[in-house]
Amino acid sequence: MVVIMHTLNLTINNKPYHFLISGTESLAQVIRQKADLTGTKIGCEQGTCGACTVLVNEKAVLSCISPAIRYNNSSVTTIEGIAPLHKLQEQFVKQGAVQCGFCTPGMVMTALDFLKNNSNPTSHEIREALSGNVCRCTGYQKIVHAIEEYVKQNKIPETSATTFKSNGNDNKNLLSIVGTRQPYLEAEQKVTGKADFADDIPIKNPLYCRFLRSPHPHAKIISIDISEAEKMEGVKCIITGKELPVTFGVLPVSQDETAMAVEKVRYIGEIVAAVAAESEELAENACKKIKVDYEILKSFFTIEDSLKEINENEKIHSHGKNNNNIHKTAELRFGSKQEGLEKSVTHSEFNFSYLGLNHAFTEPHAAVSWWDEKGLTLISATQVPHYLHRALAKVLQVPLYKVRVIKPNVGGGFGGKSDPFTHEIIIAHLSRKTGKPVKVRFTREEVFINNHGRHPTEIKMNAGTNADGILQYIDADIKIDGGAYGSFGVVTSYYNGVMLQAPYRVNNFGFITKRVYTNKPQCGAMRGHGAVNPRFAMEVLMDDLAEKLNMDPC
Amino acid sequence: MRFKNFIPSFTTTVGQYRITSNGVRESLEKVMVQSKWKERRGKLPVGHGLGVACGFFISGSALPIIWNEYPQTSVHIKLDFDGRVLVTSGASDIGQGSDTMIAMVASEILGISMEKITVVAADTLLTPVDLGSYSSRVTFMVGNAVKMAAENLKEKILQAVSIRKNIEISEIHLYQDSVTSNDGKVNLNWQETVDITTAGVGAISVTGKYISPKLGGNFKGSGAGLSPSYSFGAVIAEVKVDNVTGQYEVLHLWGAHDCGKAINPLAVEGQLEGSWHMGMGQAISEGLRYYKGLILNPNYLDYPVPTSLDTPEMSTNIIESNDPEGPFGAKECGEGALLPAIPAIANAIYNATGVRVNELPITADKVYFGMRNKNNKKQ
């Protein structure tokens, strides 16, 4: 394949650059990979999150969806060009507008552009201006306040520079630091784009990893032919599931996943093969040349279907004891529902249903790994370096002392980075085989396919009170759709029930949760793990009971 | 009705959870007063509604995922010739601010300024094990471990000074970067203190750890949800519903959360606001959709996280119940606050329209059909 290259002349942050680029390269890629300015973040490459916002000829532009060639001879300002520390950035730090910091550079660029044309905005106008920038951490409140505060400060004639250092306290018996408002230690690094996230860490001559994913929800793998892909220029290594057959999972009771599909695939998007090549594009192209023969199996998409009795060979996982796709049944009962029913004069019962959720943190999963005489080093956007360390040692079959996991700045997790993941194990293996560092970064779509989010759920719950409005019983029948693998699901199953035993006193309380496997991306832990959906049901029942009793729900 | 049913502080639940500090009453009182619940509910203009809900969550799982006798977290602190205090921990800061929390706790105990403290967190070669950032465990468990380690270091420092200066330990204090005695005769700056402490021994290393007390009942499944302490909270939401189309807007959220003690109130507020916002997302718009196992909405447009425009101003209230076992009384604030946000919004929609939508997310079409069914029934 002949790629036609073009010359691109840019002035970035007042410095002239000359690049040789292909016509498909985005401005974001050029800024990050060619100019090494990694303060500009890539959260989606779909033009929907704003993390990649830069100024081109003084106007805000989403650099991820802008072909770089379009801006030949333009002047670009990235977050690194807003130096040293702009007063707006100071306010971001001071007001706590920076949490994970992944959205921050884009937010700052968008806000600066907007404030140029409106130096005295209302809070609604600020919210309007930021509405193309996703922040998953802050709820936007502190970001809006930071901008408001900056606008306010700008109106007052300048006084001495602000300082964030806490004031010492002369009384040695008082708490002097605990209880004071402290901006994050690394907030200034984040607001200036200097903080390194997993994909920002400079690595010498890395290979890039891309995946071939299953197009089928449930199918047997008959054969995989990598011969054509292997011959492609720039392709260094291709691996398939058979090389890494050891199972893993975050819970010791649910070691039901492999690094890549071995015998069969269980959801659309499951990884079947992985390629390490000299560029992402080459790796991606090689994936397209891998041929896989599948034998389609019957798929299960709903809780209802997965509860049904089926033949042994139709099961998604063979390890279950039952003739169905139930993964876990959790049931606990305290007191007596009968007694609760007898003592109640008012009852409430509803059916609730919930779609599954994704954590939607702004930083897509990313990792890099290499081997040396000491063993494996893996830098990854993870919430659980310790469990990742253990899983790597287990699947790669190396001693624990040969593994090192480093957590850099992480762009949000919310439970979505709290499992050891297949891509982490895969690049570790690829770097062992090639002897080179291997990098990986998920697309936004892959983040959704990887999921591990909140379970789709169905709850039938009832509760009753006596005439005074005192709860006499709670009873819940819960079904959760776990997707293709276990993840935290056993814990989720219990949490869906047990987290109902407070904040209200209840003596007659019972629940049963059934978690099923389906042929969809797996579900796991997400902020408020397992407790969120039953809490919704319970609080709606409380509202209903109060109304029936003609009482204030408070 | 909720007030009548709240469990008290320092009690046990039906499933043998040990409840210690409990600020649920204060939380609900706070948001009621702030939202003018009593004065306004039932007297709002047509289409407006107020709804309430409460929440409850663990503050760290008392049982580790992999059963072994290693503590739930281990923290090291090193002091060397340069006066820098190096805290190493496996705690994973993912944007929630745990590194800052660690530095603040160490600074508080040691009485030295934050700038002398360096936190290295989460490198499994260099840092002792922490199990990770999940189950809202980090402030409670790592905070306690840092506190213990810093106390151990402080003791070593004071011991060294006491011997060198021939003075009782109880007569000297370490605060504001210096060691002073009650009689004023000892007055050492930080570097002098460090020189005395390291004399003849070199760098000082101390450790701290956290192990959860033994909790819970004796039945299968009794371990699920056991926590050394629990968080509580309440949210009141106000919505405005268009009673022709079912479109609605969340106008305001009043939230209160009992986090025991806010070690860093700026960070706690950020966690609470982020939680309420994420809860609002599940309430109003978020949901994964599949067609025969194929995900249909893997992007921020079709999976709509509420934007800055969708998100209302929130009134953020920190309730401090001072947990007896939390570090300085602290417990979780990063997850539990999310829980009441969703039902508060649903209950507000019911208050506005008389329609219960028990399917999340509550999209406008569901409200519209709910209103239409209700009207049809009436006729």
Ligand code: FES
């Ligand atoms: S909008 Fe460009 S990365 Fe998301």
Ligand code: FES
């Ligand atoms: S701080 Fe905005 S996404 Fe994390």
